[in-house]
């Protein structure tokens with residue numbers, strides 16, 4: 603077996619052993635190479651199941667967490683999805699394989715610019731990336747079938763709840779930064795919002811305003 607095939611097999615094995623079992627999610631993660639989303643000295647660790655540093659003091663999430671969050675979001679092929687926290691762009695690229703349209707926002711211009719370059723190079727034409735404070739969502743593109751937040755807020759931001767369709771699902775980490783946070787799933791029905799706690803996680807905080815970069 604080639605080194606690449608073996609690396610890919612180990613990558614998928616790590617995902618499965620940590621509970622990523624949805625075959626559509628696994629296929630998407632098999633298809634989108636994590637390599638291009640990691641630059642510089644950590645590039646050779648792209649296939650390990652670890653979070654890694656990216657520009658602007660942020661992190662690309664651990665692949666198994668990307669898989670578990672994507673699985674919890676239950677994306678279908680007709681969905682319009684909002685991701686808050688573009689970071690490297692890897693999570694948005696995975697979502698782009700499963701959804702009709704993906705909007706992703708980050709408060710750092712540089713991260714958005716670099717992620718767009720990768721989306722273009724990989725011809726992921728159903729992703730649109732914006733620089734914005736994602737805690738306000740994207741009012742012009744709302745409402746969304748699915749919302750995924752990849753930075754931790756103390757509570758689910760009100761504008762994001764408001765921009766979720768009836769029948770929609772939002773997955774997000776909540777809790778104070780620097781402590782263990784909980785990944786929660788919010789489901790919106792006619793009668794209101796239902797909250798499920800999924801697992802402990804650790805994310806960088808959701809920060810107000812735009813980055814100074």
Ligand code: SAH
Pocket residue numbers: 660661662663686687688689690691692693694707708709710713734735736737752753806807808809810811
């Ligand atoms: N999903 C990313 C990892 C995200 S790390 C990936 O796949 O690589 C969290 C990101 O959230 C960081 O890039 C950070 O800049 C961004 N962020 C934090 N607060 C934000 C806010 N209010 N609005 C938009 N992005 C925010």
